[in-house]
Amino acid sequence: MAFPMNVFGMPNFRRVGQSTIVLECEAPSISMQRRLWALAREARGRPHIAEAVVGAGNLTLAFDWRAVDYETLRGELESAWEHTNGENVSERTIEIPVRYGSGDGPDLQAVAQACGLPETRVIALHAAGSYVVAFVGFLPGFAYLDGLDERLHLARRAQPRTRVPAGSVAIAGAQSAVYPFDSPGGWHVIGRTTQRMFDPDREPAALAQPGDRVRFVPV
Amino acid sequence: MSSRAIAVERAGLQSLVVDRGRFGLRHQGVGWCGAMDSRSYAIANELVGNAKDAAAIEVVLGDVILRFDAPARFALAGADCAAELDGEPIAAWSAHAAQAGARLVLRRPRAWMRTIVAIDGGIDVPLVLGSRTTDLMAAMGGFEGRALRAGDRLGLGPANAAALHAPVAPPRLDVALRTIAQPLADHLFGRWWTIGHESNRMGYRLKGDATPHGLGMMPSRAVFPGFIQLPPSGEPIVLMSDAQTTGGYPLAGVVVEDDVWMLAQAPIGAEVRFVEYGG
Numbered sequence: 174m175a176f177p178m179n180v181f182g183m184p185n186f187r188r189v190g191q192s193t194i195v196l197e198c199e200a201p202s203i204s205m206q207r208r209l210w211a212l213a214r215e216a217r218g219r220p221h222i223a224e225a226v227v228g229a230g231n232l233t234l235a236f237d238w239r240a241v242d243y244e245t246l247r248g249e250l251e252s253a254w255e256h257t258n259g260e261n262v263s264e265r266t267i268e269i270p271v272r273y274g275s276g277d278g279p280d281l282q283a284v285a286q287a288c289g290l291p292e293t294r295v296i297a298l299h300a301a302g303s304y305v306v307a308f309v310g311f312l313p314g315f316a317y318l319d320g321l322d323e324r325l326h327l328a329r330r331a332q333p334r335t336r337v338p339a340g341s342v343a344i345a346g347a348q349s350a351v352y353p354f355d356s357p358g359g360w361h362v363i364g365r366t367t368q369r370m371f372d373p374d375r376e377p378a379a380l381a382q383p384g385d386r387v388r389f390v391p392v
Numbered sequence: 393m394s395s396r397a398i399a400v401e402r403a404g405l406q407s408l409v410v411d412r413g414r415f416g417l418r419h420q421g422v423g424w425c426g427a428m429d430s431r432s433y434a435i436a437n438e439l440v441g442n443a444k445d446a447a448a449i450e451v452v453l454g455d456v457i458l459r460f461d462a463p464a465r466f467a468l469a470g471a472d473c474a475a476e477l478d479g480e481p482i483a484a485w486s487a488h489a490a491q492a493g494a495r496l497v498l499r500r501p502r503a504w505m506r507t508i509v510a511i512d513g514g515i516d517v518p519l520v521l522g523s524r525t526t527d528l529m530a531a532m533g534g535f536e537g538r539a540l541r542a543g544d545r546l547g548l549g550p551a552n553a554a555a556l557h558a559p560v561a562p563p564r565l566d567v568a569l570r571t572i573a574q575p576l577a578d579h580l581f582g583r584w585w586t587i588g589h590e591s592n593r594m595g596y597r598l599k600g601d602a603t604p605h606g607l608g609m610m611p612s613r614a615v616f617p618g619f620i621q622l623p624p625s626g627e628p629i630v631l632m633s634d635a636q637t638t639g640g641y642p643l644a645g646v647v648v649e650d651d652v653w654m655l656a657q658a659p660i661g662a663e664v665r666f667v668e669y670g671g
Contacts, residue, residue, distance in 0.1 A: 190572050190646030193616060201611070213419060224418045228613030228638055235418075235616060310612060310638025313421040313530045317612065353421075354529055371421070373520050373532050379420040 183254060184231075186247050192223075192238045194246060196254070201230025203319075206307060207259020210383040215253060221246075227308045227383060229317070262384035269351060269368050270392045271300070271342050277365035280330070284344070284361050287327055296391060298322040299363065304349060304387040309379050314353035314371025316381035321349050333359035340365045342389065349389075364389075396464060396548040398511065400540045401495070402457035409515050409534035409546070410450045410508075414523035418637040424617060425527045428593060428633050428656035429506045431563055432470035436510035439467035439487040441554025446514030447524035449540070451507045454498040458509065460490040464548060465512040465556060470657065471504035472562075486559030504565070504657045513549035528593070528634065567658060569651045570669035574643035576622045577668070579603050581645075584663045585628065587655075593634035595621075596655055598664070602626035609640040618647040620666075630655060 182205065184196040196212075198205040209232045213225040216234055224235040236246055273296045274281040285292040304318035321344055329345045334357065337343070341352040343360035352358060353370035370380045381387060400407070410433065413426025427433035427450050437446050449458075454473035465487060468475055472484040476497045482488050484507075490496065498507060517524050517535055526534025535544060571580070585598035604626045614637060615621065621629045621641035628644055632655070647655065648669050658664055 189574065189643070190616070190618065191649060193614070195613065197613075217416070217419075223415055224614070224616075226419045226614035226637060229611035231611065231613045233614035235614075308612070308638070309419060309421045310614070311421060311636050313423075313527070315421050354531070356529060371530065373530070377420060378417070378422070378521060383419075 183251065186250065188243055189233075192235055194234050194236065194243065194250070196232045196250065198230045203305070204259060205230065207262055207384070208254070208257050209259075210262050211259045212250070212254060212257045213383075215257065216250070226310065228310065229307060263382055264384070264386070265382075266386040266388060267381055268388050268390050269342070269366050271364040271366050271389045272392055273299075273364040278342070278363040280343075280361040281363045284325070284327065284363055288324055290324065295325065295363065298325055299344070299349065300389045300391050302349070302389070304389075306381045306383050306385045306387060307348070308383055309381065312353055312356055314379040314381070315350060316370070316379070316385075316387070318349045318381075318387055319347065321347050323347075327361060329359040330361060333357060337362060338365070340367060342366055396462040396513065396551065397545050398464070398548065399459045399461060400456075400542055400544040400546070401459055402455065403540045403542050403544070404451050404454060404456040404498070406452045407456055407540040408450050408526040408528075409447050409517055409524060409540070411447045411523055411525045412445050413633070414521055414525055414527065414533065417521055418614065421637050422521065422530070423527060423634050423637060425523075425525045425533070425593075425634050427508065427525075429470050429508065429653045431653040432506070432508045433510075435485070435560060436467045436469035436508040439469065439485075439557040439560065440465055440510050440512045441552050441557065442510055442512060442514055446510065446549070447517060448508050448510040448515065451498060451509060452505060454500045454507060456498040458496045460492060460494045460496070461545075462492050463490065464551070465489045466496070467510045467557075468507060469510070470507040471501035473498035473501045473507050475499070483559060485562050487556040489556070505659050506656060511548055512554075513551050516547035516549045565654050565657055567654070567662070567664045568667045569655060569664060570648045571620070571645040571666040572648065572669050574620070574645050576605060576607070576642050576644040579605060579622055579626050579644050580620060580628060580666050581668055584665050587658055587660050587662050587664065588627075589660055591660060593632055595632055595635060596630040598628045598630065600627070605642070607642045610642055612638045612640045615639040618649060618652045619643055620645040620647065632656065
């Protein structure tokens with residue numbers, strides 16, 4: 174898709190349905206993602222904004238369309254974008270202990286085979302990565318982690334599982350993640366953690382927030 | 393603990409404590425999980441003089457027995473379950489008064505899927521992240537984060553003094569859902585779709601004369617109840633109350649907010665269609 178280039182790297186704005194506005198970056202990058210996190214945080218404090226959800230190179234705001242005019246909101250967001258930089262996001266590092274392989278990581282062997290690497294090498298590469306939380310979605314506390322070693326990039330499982338246990342550490346595409354709850358899932362499960370990724374009694378409830386760094390520590 | 397309570401004697405297929413929803417946390421992956429039939433939920437609370445966000449019980453396909461420990465007033469909205477209060481038939485879409493010890497019986501409805509039972513004062517369960525609604529995936533909110541079971545005892549909030557509202561006429565259920573077109577709308581409009589068996593509170597999976605597409609996955613982005621996703625098979629998934637917060641399937645349309653409740657009331661196997669909404 175071709176969009177006119179903009180010197181400010183202005184995202185494309187689009188209304189989806191009655192009550193959401195989507196900002197999409199045509200050339201996603203970590204610096205664009207940082208600006209999206211920062212703009213999302215700022216937008217949550219605005220009146221008539223119900224939700225501000227960052228995705229992969231995009232931001233969606235749910236707004237009260239009966240109370241605020243779309244074009245007005247769009248104008249405000251365009252000017253907010255120009256004043257947003259992503260310098261002040263979290264630089265926290267979260268360590269997640271992982272038991273790799275066998276019953277805890279039923280796909281480790283298949284991943285090793287598909288990548289043409291010994292299992293020990295898959296574990297070493299996964300644990301050596303310095304990951305960044307790109308966004309949180311899908312399930313409560315499910316953090317999409319950028320930074321997976323290129324040698325471990327694989328398409329999702331051809332047959333998704335109907336039940337992936339809570340705490341499963343998994344990879345798919347260029348990302349890694351931890352399943353916070355028992356749920357269906359199509360990622361390759363290579364290990365498991367006892368770390369609680371989501372706890373409604375904690376503030377914030379999701380352990381990993383956008384911008385946090387994550388390291389996996391074999392135990 | 394409040395002293396007024398109701399006891400669940402028969403829990404039915406899936407009865408949940410619900411409210412409008414858990415808002416403002418989709419960026420942490422937390423879904424709304426509000427009443428599937430938001431319209432009946434609002435009507436039932438109004439009938440009994442409750443606050444707009446009072447927690448109520450949403451029942452699927454009836455087959456429920458509740459016993460009131462103390463005098464209470466309640467209202468029924470949604471699927472007509474030929475309800476009886478202590479053996480006496482009572483009307484749907486209206487409010488009633490129950491004596492201490494009274495039993496409310498809901499039978500399997502002939503039409504529609506879900507019935508809201510709102511009780512004055514609301515169901516008194518703890519607020520979790522700002523809402524009393526049940527999130528089944530995260531096992532939080534509602535009554536212990538799960539569907540009700542026989543033997544559960546639910547506390548009630550303080551009785552309100554509001555006069556009972558007069559019965560209302562049921563809203564009309566129209567299976568032509570007004571929908572705002574999205575890029576793959578051609579795959580959606582102009583044909584009938586059947587509600588598939590795998591449909592649930594997260595999404596309604598539709599079967600029919602589907603046209604596959606080759607677009608594959610898009611970069612993940614936020615999705616909401618009412619969004620219609622189109623997997624490569626071309627068989628639409630309409631996201632519902634418990635929908636996940638992000639997704640990567642391309643969109644075919646967005647059902648207008650006022651119409652989503654109608655899909656929640658259409659049973660498995662029913663036929664629906666989408667009509668373009670331009671406004």
